[in-house]
Amino acid sequence: MRIVEESGKTVDEAIMKALSSLGVKRENTVIKVLSEPAQGILSFIGNKNARVSVQVRLEPAQYMEEFFNKVLDYMNIKGSVAVTEDQEKLNINIEGKKSALLIGRRGKTLNELQYLANAVLRRQFLGWRKMVIVDVEGYRIRRENTLKQLAASIAKKVSLAGREQVLEPMTPQERRIIHMALQDHQDVVTYSKGEEPYRKVVISPR
């Protein structure tokens, strides 16, 4: 657990300094006032600064675990939340009965939950840069396989018919899967067109 000590003319000023050096919001910390500021008899002599210690109560991974456990609770879903963190990503995996509710049609709800999780972490932890990936019951891997199959079958159709085909709108991660799947294909090339969130992959003859 990270902890810093800071001093300032007032207790609040000391707290603000500590929070900004930690890059954490006040709600995610435990604050102890070590000493109150004291005014000297003459304005300059004998003034004493306030001193505080601020400890981070929740780091991003724990914060997200708590956040999603509450989401499940409020949705009456009995399930578990597992969070793992590496150099670039924070992975949140949710398992449980009725958790398919969190996936939605073609992963719409899941993608919106992931967008919210990313926004929440950037608000709660200043300077947070890692991607948050939210998954429910291994949906993303299943979706990846579906998209690869889709890419292969459309590519076949395009090369036979010699006419390009536009896929349905997808998220950047989903489009990337299609591009990657077909990047070495002999007969077709892929590109994207349109604006988010309606950007689509186009598969066209080479």
Place this chain on the structure above:
Amino acid sequence: MKQLLEHIARALVDHPDQVEVRQINGERSILLELKVAPEDMGKVIGKQGRIAKSIRTVISAAAMGANKRVMVEIVQ
């Protein structure tokens, strides 16, 4: 649903103590009115309403699980 909306909104704003949700029960649907501190409005709406859209999608999913129809309005 009301608690879920409060929970999400509080995680997004600078003044979680000023997050209020009013639930208005209609015949067929429920209206949730979300109120936040004026300076936090942008935080729950997002660029081009992107955050608000996400909030609505998640709340609708929760509502579907409870066999209800829920609308979310962000009010001043």
